[in-house]
Amino acid sequence: MSAAPHRQVLITGIGLASSLGEGLDAHWTALTAPDGPKPVIDTEHFAPYPVHPMAELALDTQIPRRGDQRQMEPWQRIGTYAAGLALDNAGIKDQPEILERTDMIVSAGGGERDIAVDSAILTDLLTTNDPGKLLNERLSNDLRPTLFLAQLPNLLAGNISIVHKVTGSSRTFMGEEAAGIDAVRTAHARVASRQSEICLVGGSYNAERLDMLLLFELGNYLWREDWLPVWDRLSRGGGMVTGSMGAFLILESAEHAESRGGKAIASLDAVMSDRCKRETGAATAVARGQLEKIRPQLGSGKTALLTGATGAEPISGEERAFLESLVAENDDIAVRAVGSVIGHGLEAQFPVLVALAALTASRGKLYPALDSTGLEVDSGAAVDRVLVNLWGHWRGEGMALVSPAG
Amino acid sequence: MSGNNGYFDRKGRPIVVVTGMGIVTSLGRGREDNWKALTAGQSGIHSITRFPTEGLRTTIGGTVDFVSADPFCAPALSENLADMAVSEAIEQSVIGSAGDFPGPLFIAVPPVEMEWPQREELARSMSPSGAVDYHTLLDAAHRGRPDLHDRFLFGGVAETLADRYGTKGSPISLSTACASGATAIQLGVEAIRRGEADAALTVGTDGSIHAEALIRFSLLSALSTQNDPPEGAAKPFSKNRDGFVMAEGAAALVLESLEHARARGARILGVLEGAGEAADSFHRTRSNPDGHAIIGCLEAALEDAGVSPDEVDYINAHGTGTPENDKMECLGVQTVFGDHAEKMPISSNKSMIGHTLTAAGAVEAAFSLMTIAEGRIPPTINYEVPDPAITLDVVPNEARDAQVRRVMSNSFGFGGQNVSLVMAAEPA
Numbered sequence: 001m002s003a004a005p006h007r008q009v010l011i012t013g014i015g016l017a018s019s020l021g022e023g024l025d026a027h028w029t030a031l032t033a034p035d036g037p038k039p040v041i042d043t044e045h046f047a048p049y050p051v052h053p054m055a056e057l058a059l060d061t062q063i064p065r066r067g068d069q070r071q072m073e074p075w076q077r078i079g080t081y082a083a084g085l086a087l088d089n090a091g092i093k094d095q096p097e098i099l100e101r102t103d104m105i106v107s108a109g110g111g112e113r114d115i116a117v118d119s120a121i122l123t124d125l126l127t128t129n130d131p132g133k134l135l136n137e138r139l140s141n142d143l144r145p146t147l148f149l150a151q152l153p154n155l156l157a158g159n160i161s162i163v164h165k166v167t168g169s170s171r172t173f174m175g176e177e178a179a180g181i182d183a184v185r186t187a188h189a190r191v192a193s194r195q196s197e198i199c200l201v202g203g204s205y206n207a208e209r210l211d212m213l214l215l216f217e218l219g220n221y222l223w224r225e226d227w228l229p230v231w232d233r234l235s236r237g238g239g240m241v242t243g244s245m246g247a248f249l250i251l252e253s254a255e256h257a258e259s260r261g262g263k264a265i266a267s268l269d270a271v272m273s274d275r276c277k278r279e280t281g282a283a284t285a286v287a288r289g290q291l292e293k294i295r296p297q298l299g300s301g302k303t304a305l306l307t308g309a310t311g312a313e314p315i316s317g318e319e320r321a322f323l324e325s326l327v328a329e330n331d332d333i334a335v336r337a338v339g340s341v342i343g344h345g346l347e348a349q350f351p352v353l354v355a356l357a358a359l360t361a362s363r364g365k366l367y368p369a370l371d372s373t374g375l376e377v378d379s380g381a382a383v384d385r386v387l388v389n390l391w392g393h394w395r396g397e398g399m400a401l402v403s404p405a406g
Numbered sequence: 407m408s409g410n411n412g413y414f415d416r417k418g419r420p421i422v423v424v425t426g427m428g429i430v431t432s433l434g435r436g437r438e439d440n441w442k443a444l445t446a447g448q449s450g451i452h453s454i455t456r457f458p459t460e461g462l463r464t465t466i467g468g469t470v471d472f473v474s475a476d477p478f479c480a481p482a483l484s485e486n487l488a489d490m491a492v493s494e495a496i497e498q499s500v501i502g503s504a505g506d507f508p509g510p511l512f513i514a515v516p517p518v519e520m521e522w523p524q525r526e527e528l529a530r531s532m533s534p535s536g537a538v539d540y541h542t543l544l545d546a547a548h549r550g551r552p553d554l555h556d557r558f559l560f561g562g563v564a565e566t567l568a569d570r571y572g573t574k575g576s577p578i579s580l581s582t583a584c585a586s587g588a589t590a591i592q593l594g595v596e597a598i599r600r601g602e603a604d605a606a607l608t609v610g611t612d613g614s615i616h617a618e619a620l621i622r623f624s625l626l627s628a629l630s631t632q633n634d635p636p637e638g639a640a641k642p643f644s645k646n647r648d649g650f651v652m653a654e655g656a657a658a659l660v661l662e663s664l665e666h667a668r669a670r671g672a673r674i675l676g677v678l679e680g681a682g683e684a685a686d687s688f689h690r691t692r693s694n695p696d697g698h699a700i701i702g703c704l705e706a707a708l709e710d711a712g713v714s715p716d717e718v719d720y721i722n723a724h725g726t727g728t729p730e731n732d733k734m735e736c737l738g739v740q741t742v743f744g745d746h747a748e749k750m751p752i753s754s755n756k757s758m759i760g761h762t763l764t765a766a767g768a769v770e771a772a773f774s775l776m777t778i779a780e781g782r783i784p785p786t787i788n789y790e791v792p793d794p795a796i797t798l799d800v801v802p803n804e805a806r807d808a809q810v811r812r813v814m815s816n817s818f819g820f821g822g823q824n825v826s827l828v829m830a831a832e833p834a
Contacts, residue, residue: 115540133458136461136462139617169684193600216555219550
């Protein structure tokens with residue numbers, strides 16, 4: 001085995017949209033509001049499940065053709081929008097020569113269905129004598145032909161190619177949280193190993209869907225009570241609150257960024273992914289191993305740790321114990337559960353965490369705590385780097401290290 | 407980066423070879439049965455019996471009926487098909503030990519959604535009177551069905567296989583629509599070239615023929631409606647071609663660095679010399695009429711492999727049998743290969759196995775390597791009415807003996823996905 005030499009990978013563009021707004025400045029303003037971050041929560045439309053709804057987006061600014069907007073379901077619109085923000089932020093939006101060789105990796109779910117059609121068919125299915133015939137007739141007549149394309153996971157990437165002309169390469173990873181982790185890890189590895197000079201990577205999630213909630217309720221992962229921050233849910237059985245979000249990053253080699261006059265927002269120093277079967281302590285062992293690999297890059301100073309803890313038990317309790325042990329070993333680590341402010345976004349969660357880590361690193365400080373249980377602590381100290389930790393609600397453990405540019 | 411000791415390509419990257427292959431299609435289970443049927447020009451397409459097809463425009467497909475998934479759902483069958491292909495590939499490769507594959511898993515799986523039987527089961531469990539909706543389903547779900555949660559996660563199939571075969575690291579589930587199988591191989595090649603892994607297990611699987619899936623493709627007018635006789639429906643490159651035929655299958659390839667394979671004395675089945683890719687920004691289901699993405703993809707594959715067009719002996723076509731695909735693929739091949747395109751055979755496995763969708767790129771890569779090894783080119787069957795606009799040698803109707811040293815295999819998909827692989831015989 002001959003490991004290719006690795007080079008530094010810069011984050012030179014970020015597109016971020018969530019319940020807190022769109023863009024880095026809006027997120028920073030909301031997170032550092034004078035009386036602390038104020039999550040936006042919809043407790044009505046999907047009761048008893050609270051969700052964090054997407055802020056109103058000026059879709060026309062990133063997806064100018066209404067025809068394109070109509071061809072997408074909301075998760076694709078959020079993603080295509082966030083991808084456009086990232087290209088704008090990197091300053092390559094209108095540079096076809098760069099876009100046509102920009103690589104792309106998208107972490108996607110999909111499968112947004114026509115809730116009304118499904119419900120009507122299901123109602124009739126329960127009373128018919130000929131379910132096969134009914135299903136054939138009704139699906140043939142009631143399904144919107146283009147809905148299929150709005151459901152396909154790889155059509156988020158397809159829409160980004162069509163709307164933003166990113167065509168260097170196009171891969172779509174599926175598989176919930178792990179898809180987002182591996183998308184960022186693979187994009188990082190390709191740039192670090194010189195397989196790619198510039199790569200757009202990210203994902204999106206639309207939480208405002210009964211069909212999406214259904215999948216997670218089957219495993220009883222969801223929080224069904226009045227909203228609480230992530231750590232405050234654990235003593236009451238735990239539960240995940242999903243949030244609409246999208247994040248795309250431009251990862252770029254320093255040489256390429258310099259050649260086009262691109263500026264680094266932060267440096268993505270390491271990304272790791274792994275898996276285990278989630279026996280008690282297994283995820284902790286995975287994360288300990290990841291941390292040991294990252295440790296040589298940690299240095300001294302203050303480390304912010306952004307976690308994607310979902311709030312679902314027992315895994316969030318195990319993660320909390322892991323994080324407490326890190327803080328006990330090193331009181332220069334300060335923890336924030338991003339899920340407390342914007343919820344959990346499955347495939348999009350890791351790209352969002354890395355985006356917020358880059359924002360935190362670039363501002364050099366951490367937003368105020370949102371936790372009454374004592375794990376998150378406020379401090380005015382400057383942040384020297386940001387660790388990202390994400391354990392998927394069922395599978396997948398990822399870690400990343402982000403440091404300030406320059 | 408590399409002193410060249412024969413283990414690195416002209417660009418200094420580790421050479422990637424294939425040391426194990428497994429195949430399941432509607433033609434049968436395993437390499438041998440498939441190859442025999444494929445070179446006999448046999449079709450695996452038949453009338454669908456898995457579900458009632460009354461009232462549907464298309465009633466045929468290449469369902470794999472000899473593999474069970476009970477109760478049927480796409481991820482369950484896709485998992486079983488992948489499992490068969492993987493076990494055959496690992497057995498041939500003799501790599502690692504049972505439950506301990508020494509590298510990562512890249513698997514192309516069909517998109518997953520809960521299906522009608524499960525929706526119906528959940529709804530009935532609430533004994534509803536009158537209208538039901540997603541609140542009914544959520545109430546049923548709240549009682550707890552972790553089995554269905556695990557089954558309908560996008561990452562579920564990959565996690566199960568990763569457990570069973572002990573692949574290393576986080577398994578990657580991917581989709582690039584009908585190019586997915588080729589993308590899985592491409593990702594494996596890249597991981598080995600990066601030095602991240604010495605071996606990789608790459609899989610494409612698709613067992614997703616159910617009523618809604620068939621209807622969705624039908625609503626996009628993508629499918630052949632020439633249901634009778636079923637085996638005559640898939641007619642790539644013919645003038646009367648009228649769409650593709652949905653089919654199921656799986657293929658697995660064990661990839662290794664040449665150095666790793668030689669060190670353990672593995673039998674080398676062929677070399678993955680290169681992979682090329684280009685996304686199309688024209689339309690969600692159609693290629694740019696100027697063909698530039700397909701052309702760019704083919705050129706990128708040749709460039710990545712470091713070979714010139716006239717060094718390719720045969721093309722394993724995407725060849726779906728849709729009017730659009732075959733025309734555009736022909737344009738791409740003629741543009742990139744010039745005069746050589748007129749002499750070079752190109753045939754479509756899909757004329758016999760149908761379009762195995764997510765699995766197609768992997769299945770056809772495996773058949774491409776067998777074409778090299780066996781010196782025999784599978785035909786394009788159902789070629790009765792030539793399309794005068796497609797002046798390629800499509801190996802009509804009967805297999806042909808030929809020395810094939812290097813193959814290009816093309817895969818194109820909805821969403822502007824284009825991937826081409828270049829494969830060759832073992833290096834001297």
